[in-house]
Amino acid sequence: MTQQVIHPMVKLQRNVRSLIDSQIVKPSDNIWKIALLFGNEWQYWKQELIEFGFTMQDPLSDLLSVESWDEE
Numbered sequence: 001m002t003q004q005v006i007h008p009m010v011k012l013q014r015n016v017r018s019l020i021d022s023q024i025v026k027p028s029d030n031i032w033k034i035a036l037l038f039g040n041e042w043q044y045w046k047q048e049l050i051e052f053g054f055t056m057q058d059p060l061s062d063l064l065s066v067e068s069w070d071e072e
Contacts, residue, residue: 009052009069012045016060025060032056 016034019025025033031054035042046056054063 007069009048009066012048013064013066016063020060020064027061027064028059030057031060031063034060 015038016025019034019037020027024037031049035046035056038045049056049063052066052069
């Protein structure tokens with residue numbers, strides 16, 4: 001039995017989707033709005049987002065629209 005490894009950014013997407021579903025944030029909110037919700041982990045996530053070309057002013061919907069997190 002092989003276990004598929006989930007890319008960390010997929011986990012972030014799932015967390016953000018949950019926050020939107022719970023109406024804590026909206027898809028149109030800027031990415032920086034989730035910073036406080038991730039606490040000590042935010043520096044890691046912020047760096048990951050920047051490496052994938054996001055800015056903290058991008059809407060959360062942009063993050064959710066990514067279908068593949070290939071690192072090349």
